[in-house]
Amino acid sequence: MPEETRGRRWRRRLWRLLKWGTAAFLLVGGALMFEMWTAFGQPPKGEHLARIQQSPRYIEGRFRNALRRYDHMWDAARRWVKGGPNREPDAPPPIERRQASDYATPPASGLRITWFGHSSMLIEIDGVRLLTDPVWGKRASPSRLGGPARFHEPPMALEDLPALDAVVISHDHYDHLDWPTITRLLARDVRFITPLGVGAHLQYWGVPAERITELDWWGQAQVGAVTLHCTPARHFSGRFLGGTDQTLWASWAMVGPDHRAYFSGDGAMSPDFAVIGERLGPFDVTLMESGAYDPAWADVHMGPEQAVEAHRALRGRVLMPVHWGTFNLALHGWTEPVERLLAAAKPLGVPVVVPKPGGWFEPDAPPALVRWWPELPWQPASETPIVSSGLAQALPAPDGVAVAVSE
Ligand SMILES: [Zn+2]
Ligand SMILES: [Zn+2]
Numbered sequence: 001m002p003e004e005t006r007g008r009r010w011r012r013r014l015w016r017l018l019k020w021g022t023a024a025f026l027l028v029g030g031a032l033m034f035e036m037w038t039a040f041g042q043p044p045k046g047e048h049l050a051r052i053q054q055s056p057r058y059i060e061g062r063f064r065n066a067l068r069r070y071d072h073m074w075d076a077a078r079r080w081v082k083g084g085p086n087r088e089p090d091a092p093p094p095i096e097r098r099q100a101s102d103y104a105t106p107p108a109s110g111l112r113i114t115w116f117g118h119s120s121m122l123i124e125i126d127g128v129r130l131l132t133d134p135v136w137g138k139r140a141s142p143s144r145l146g147g148p149a150r151f152h153e154p155p156m157a158l159e160d161l162p163a164l165d166a167v168v169i170s171h172d173h174y175d176h177l178d179w180p181t182i183t184r185l186l187a188r189d190v191r192f193i194t195p196l197g198v199g200a201h202l203q204y205w206g207v208p209a210e211r212i213t214e215l216d217w218w219g220q221a222q223v224g225a226v227t228l229h230c231t232p233a234r235h236f237s238g239r240f241l242g243g244t245d246q247t248l249w250a251s252w253a254m255v256g257p258d259h260r261a262y263f264s265g266d267g268a269m270s271p272d273f274a275v276i277g278e279r280l281g282p283f284d285v286t287l288m289e290s291g292a293y294d295p296a297w298a299d300v301h302m303g304p305e306q307a308v309e310a311h312r313a314l315r316g317r318v319l320m321p322v323h324w325g326t327f328n329l330a331l332h333g334w335t336e337p338v339e340r341l342l343a344a345a346k347p348l349g350v351p352v353v354v355p356k357p358g359g360w361f362e363p364d365a366p367p368a369l370v371r372w373w374p375e376l377p378w379q380p381a382s383e384t385p386i387v388s389s390g391l392a393q394a395l396p397a398p399d400g401v402a403v404a405v406s407e
Contacts, residue, residue: 032143039142039179040241041172041201048200048214055196055216055248062245063196065234067270067390069299076296079331086333086376088151093325094372095155096358103162109364111259111284116155117326117357119176121263121287126256128165128224132263132287133176134158134185140175140327142240147174148327151334155358158184166223169194170265171237171249172201175327179205193221193228197247201239217250229253231276233267234388235300253280261363262314263287266323268299269306269388273313281315285353285363291324291337293386301330303386304341308350318363319345320353325373336378342369343380 044052052058098114107124114122118140119133136158141147158181167190170176177198182205191211192202199212213221215230222228233251238244253276254261262276262283277283288311293303302310304321311319324337338354345352353366361367 032145035145036142038205039174039239041177041179041239042204043241043243043246044197044200047209048197048203051214051216052196052246052248057217057248058196062243063237063248064245065236065270066232066272067234067268067299067388069234069236069268070389071299072296076294076331084331084333086335086378087331088328089334089374092152094356095152096356096360098156098160098358098360100160100162102360107362109259109362110256111261111364112360112362113261113285113287113320113355114360115320115322115355115357117150117152118324119170119263119265119287119289119322121322122161122360123254123261123263123287125254125261126225126258128226128256129162130223130226130228130254131161131164131167132252133170133265134167134181135175135178135326136181136184137178140173140178140329142174142179148329150326151328152326152357155356164188164190166190166221166228167192168228168252168263169198170233170251170263171195171235172198172239172247173237173266174239175323175329176266177201177239182207191223193223193230195230195248195250197237200247215250216248226254226256229255229280231262231280232270232272233265234270234272235265235267251276253283255280259284259363261285261287262316264289264302264307264310264322266292266300267302269302269310269391271391273310277314277316283314283316285318285320286311286314286316287320287322289323290321290341291332292327292329293332293337294330295384295386298386298388299390301386302388304337305344305381306386306388307341308344308348311350312348316350318351318353318366320355325357332384333376333378335373335376338373339378340381 112124121132123130139147193213199214217232231251235249237247251265252263260283288307290307293301
């Protein structure tokens with residue numbers, strides 16, 4: 001019966017293929033999980049979770065924004081497949097190298113910002129040194145093998161940074177909280193100040209609990225003469241394992257006796273900026289998230305035009321765009337954030353400072369604008385407007401407490 005024999009033979013082959021295919025899939029998947037395991041961090045447990053459960057923002061097992069969040073990911077996926085020009089630079093953008101001796105002289109005015117790229121900054125304010133969202137790793141990713149790679153080298157060796165008073169984290173996304181960088185900072189006797197729950201990752205990676213301060217929105221911590229205020233942001237969190245929104249996201253207001261600085265972290269436009277400006281402003285400088293936006297996710301990233309609007313609501317003086325120029329995390333051209341931000345700021349007379357990665361400045365004497373990035377075509381706001389939802393009907397949340405619940 002040759003027919004039956006052939007049929008059986010095919011079934012046997014198919015079965016073998018399925019068996020080996022599954023085994024290979026599990027093996028490769030397992031190896032990848034093993035490679036990324038530590039970087040995933042650890043969901044909050046014990047004391048971290050107990051603190052979280054006290055928060056009015058932690059509702060039915062996850063943190064919530066005051067405003068709803070709409071995503072249009074199918075639309076974005078379609079455009080992602082189509083691809084776009086200039087999403088990454090052809091050659092590494094220029095950087096300004098910094099060295100340890102640069103910091104031997106304190107800032108003349110008392111406030112100096114060094115931008116290391118993306119949201120990594122050294123903020124020297126009224127005698128205190130704060131390092132924000134340090135990412136010295138090669139990729140904004142849990143894996144060393146894949147994920148968005150940096151456009152440029154870190155402008156300074158992490159070990160060459162001067163003595164730090166605190167490392168300040170905005171939230172636990174990979175482009176803000178980098179496991180390899182945190183482990184390299186362990187040798188320093190430095191404290192970490194984070195939103196609720198983020199300390200669980202730090203502790204898992206070896207930071208002693210007594211060196212971690214976790215805050216809810218409107219909580220504060222004293223660092224030398226500077227009061228650090230954990231302020232609201234409209235965003236989300238997660239590192240794959242442990243689910244999303246299990247740790248809090250935040251922006252930070254740094255209030256010293258002579259100077260005030262504001263760091264937006266990540267987030268969409270919201271009425272909170274006006275509340276923060278009213279309570280804690282005016283700010284000598286605002287460090288505003290300006291890149292990685294898309295109309296499809298306008299409720300988690302504000303984009304350049306709303307960054308200018310937020311800066312004004314915050315009562316900021318000098319604006320520096322951050323969260324651009326280092327990683328390709330969206331679909332826009334890599335120079336588009338700064339072009340659009342400058343276009344939006346100009347008619348309003350907002351002073352903007354755009355240092356090279358590694359560049360520094362004192363907001364009391366902002367340097368003239370030097371275009372160090374290439375002239376590339378970009379889409380203006382009129383073509384791809386970024387407008388966060390729910391703003392027309394939104395009222396400032398009393399004390400930042402959630403007034404509406406996202407799904
Ligand atoms: Zn983020
Ligand atoms: Zn980010």
